Amino acid sequence: MKLMRVGPKGQERPVILDADGIYRDISAHIGDLTGDKLGAETLTKLQALDLSTLPELDANERIGACVANVGKFICIGLNYADHAAESGLDVPSEPVMFMKATSAIIGPNDDVEIPRNSTKTDWEVELGVVIGQEAKYVEEADALDYVSGYCVINDLSEREFQIERQGQWVKGKSADTFGPIGPYLVTKDEIADPQNLDMYLEVNGARHQSGNTKTMVYGVAHLVAYVSQFMSLQPGDIISTGTPPGVGLGMNPPVYLKPGDKMKLGIQGLGEQQQTVIQG
Structure with missing residues (x-):
């Protein structure tokens, strides 16, 4: 998967980039791409999602850092x-x-x-x-x-x-x-x-x-x-x-x-x- 965060600074939302290059909003499923959401269990659940059912976001939105709240x-x-x-x-x-x-x-x-x-x-x-x-x-x-x-x-x-x-x-x-x-x-x-x-x-x-x-x-x-x-x-x-x-x-x-x-x-x-x- 290609996981991203898009939106204005401080208001980024997590998305999956689908096979057609469409930004699919996954905030309802994980909130944000913080460390506690990057384990194998959560990633497996994301891989099982039907991406075509997820909200589409504007591909021209600003792209934020791909991980939120980095610790080290x-x-x-x-x-x-x-x-x-x-x-x-x-x-x-x-x-x-x-x-x-x-x-x-x-x-x-x-x-x-x-x-x-x-x-x-x-x-x-x-x-x-x-x-x-x-x-x-x-x-x-x-x-x-x-x-x-x-x-x-x-x-x-x-x-x-x-x-x-x-x-x-x-x-x-x-x-x-x-x-x-x-x-x-x-x-x-x-x-x-x-x-x-x-x-x-x-x-x-x-x-x-x-x-x-x-x-x-x-x-x-x-x-x-x-x-x-x-x-x-x-x-x-x-x-x-x-x-x-x-x-x-x-x-x-x-x-x-x-x-x-x-x-x-x-x-x-x-x-x-x-x-x-x-x-x-």
Whole structure:
């Protein structure tokens, strides 16, 4: 299934995208796409619905983040060897983890704001993993059992705040609008192999990132299991799994976003995002 949330900010309704691309309102069945509605039992009930009987919504409505009330937004750094190289850093011997503030989350096509005093706002297309049930000390062989589905994420980053301003990366990752998520939460039954998905990102029509999740240093199952050794993962938590090469920081000379720029990014089977950059 492709699950979405559409409507004005703060008033989004959950929908299923049917085979004809029609938005079908499922709010009468689940209320919203919150973590407690992302478990196998609820998803099985949704799959059994006769979509033709559900209310149709306007396909031109704004698309919100595909998960409501995200508890933890966990990110993995330097998880593609070639991205680590362009950043001038070694491939880590264990996954690099950092948190991104949930207040950064926006819809996939909402405007992205350059923060005040920013000179190095950058882009990163990433595969998002949405947790469907509590995961604590799980084994890698079982890790995908705890996954509800996948989504596209643009892990926007302010490189000066991240690298040059001391402390943890979270400062450069958490500005308002720095977490576009969606358009869909695609349930895991539709993704045969999360480690073989093409991904791309363009700025003003120029392709900067072209990659595939098969080149991750640490795959999805490993990451879910690894993170669960340090903290329990709750339904609705999201893990953003790292980016392939082609970010602005890695260009020579570096290139960063400016007001008026337009980004387009996507992942095979998970849809596309489009954002216009504005000054915050």
